[in-house]
Amino acid sequence: LAPRPVWSLKCIGGCALKLHDDIDSLSPEDSLEGTPYLIPEDAASRAVFYERLDNSKSARRIAALAMQQIARDAQEMLRPFIQASVTDLVTESNEMEHMEWPLAATREIVAKHRELLDGPIHTLTRSIESDPKVYEVLGLYKAHEIAHEWREKSDRAPMVHEIRQLQKVIVGDVYGAGSFKEHSNRISGTDHKPAEPFDVARVMLELSDWWQQGSGDPILTATVVHAWIAHIHPFDDGNGRTARVLANLELARHGYPPLIIRPSADRKEYYEALAASDQGDILPLYDLFTRNIRNQARLMRKPNYVRDIIEDKFLSDNTARYSMWDAVISKFRDRLAEECGRVNWTFELSGMSNIQNFSLLGDRDSSGNSWFCTVGPSDGRDEWLLWFGYQSDEYRRCLSAPSVRPFPSIFVSRRDTSPNAEKPFLPSFPRPLESSIPDEISVGVEVAGMPIEFRWDSELDNFTITAAAEDLINFLVEHSTRW
Structure with missing residues (x-):
């Protein structure tokens, strides 16, 4: 795929909200070329694809307005706002893996270990030895911070070795962290058989190469990256959390609000959509991601959203x-x-x-x-x-x-x-x-x-x-x- 022109809009934290201006001309073939996913050629399936694309365009417009409003409202509160938002992401992602950390406890752990989070990564990853349970919060929080730094310093998607480094931050300095799996693994509750260890490096390279160009629609690209990582299951641990961090990295690169999959409301639909993607159907997950982005963008446009998030008073009324x-x-x-x-x-x-x-x-x-x-x-x-x-x-x-x-x-x-x-x-x-x-x-x-x-x-x-x-x-x- 040839590089697509983009336009820019100043948004939160000085990043650029970069949105493809030729999204209307996207076709299923161009968008998904080089991925494991196909849209059937029948008229009904293509109509569904373009309906999802229209929903994504709507989410893009709402997200642009939301991020502009956040930029105006945040100002000097930017750092505590980002910390509060990332804490929410960490809480929900850990809960999806049945790691029970209430939001208040997650905030307390992050505040207590702020110096460790701001220090060298190797010091943080080795801290898992002192308290593996606490590291469930710190590792994932630091991974989101690294993703935030990437989006500000680089205009490209991460390479394979960077994805491996990110997974090591998430799981800590344990055996096998930062390396691809050595033995076959399975996904609990499904019949899907992930990639074999000998094939992981090749398919991960295919994913990374495709990601450098993407689909032309950042939400669809984030969906494909997440589904593909989950499908390959390249690591012994942390595959789901890594996939969600990478999906949010892609969205953040283009100025979208965070994608928060909330187990309390989304777990069953999320798992069913992932199961469909394992069969090559990316549309259910694309639909879920688009709706959640629109949902989050609308919430962010509510009055006093920034202050309420920081003070943990969101929707107190x-x-x-x-x-x-x-x-x-x-x-x-x-x-x-x-x-x-x-x-x-x-x-x-x-x-x-x-x-x-x-x-x-x-x-x-x-x-x-x-x-x-x-x-x-x-x-x-x-x-x-x-x-x-x-x-x-x-x-x-x-x-x-x-x-x-x-x-x-x-x-x-x-x-x-x-x-x-x-x-x-x-x-x-x-x-x-x-x-x-x-x-x-x-x-x-x-x-x-x-x-x-x-x-x-x-x-x-x-x-x-x-x-x-x-x-x-x-x-x-x-x-x-x-x-």
Whole structure:
């Protein structure tokens, strides 16, 4: 691919927001040439690619405005703002690997060891001997700092030896750190077989060579780099954390806000998208990354975002409302799991809407959409998806006085069984007139004892948590298609 012209815009920290001005002319073939990923040549698949590209362009515009606003708001608070933002990245990435470090504890560790983080890298990496648990925070935090320095000092993507150095910073000075794996490894919970040790150096060189030019769309490039690293699984440890740091490095090089994959809301969709990428389909992960970037950019444009992040007061006005709503959702989740057990169905929690998504859905912004849970017969794949979205116009028309800051709603989608399905679940599905599946489920605050409402077209009905869970599972069983 020939180098593509770029335009620049001053943004946070004096970096340049560099965006390709010919993104409209990108084709699937040019964008993904040299990668393991292909877009089928049929019209439907190409239409999906260009729809994702349009979403990425929208994210680019929102990101540019957000970064301009951050640059104005940050000023002398720039360093503490960056520290707070990186701490959030570290917390969520570690939690994805089941390393439980609450945000407050992560901040405390970073503050306590600031001198170590500012010192020589070899001193930091050797510190794992004194406390391996603490190094889970320090190593990943330092890796993000190094990535930040790279984007300011160099206009190129990292080479293979630099990727290996970054992985060593993440995992510490332990056996095998900074080197490719010597033995075959597997990815827990999947059937995917990563690259064999003898082939890792070659495929990593292919990845690095392709990255020097990229796809033409920074979000797509970040998606490919992340998926490719995860697919190769080149290291004995730290593959997921390395992939997420590298994806954020690519985005930072072009002035985008951080990509934060939050396990509480994104884990199941993230893993399913990675599984699809292992089969060559990059679009689900591209879609997830684009939505999360748009989500983060919109949050960054909220008033006082910089100060609230630094002072850990982000969305404090929503904290009480979120806590009350989350308490009801948690009880509803537990009751749904019990009802699934009663009818011998599987229940798998996908995620609980976090306070960031809760705020976006309160603003009726679909960037806050996230999966809640999947359910279905025990003898087959999960048939139904329950997901969080914003309160519909139809629901609001049923109310005498709609809330200015409404709570999120839950919607039901059915698995798409067509061989060329774009996504695993249909956004909507035709309901027969006699269908008892509600169009929308509203979860409010448990005050009067009946906090859950089902909406059928323009009719509302109130339920206790127990009755709502029992009726919903019964409705889904009634309309289930056995696999």
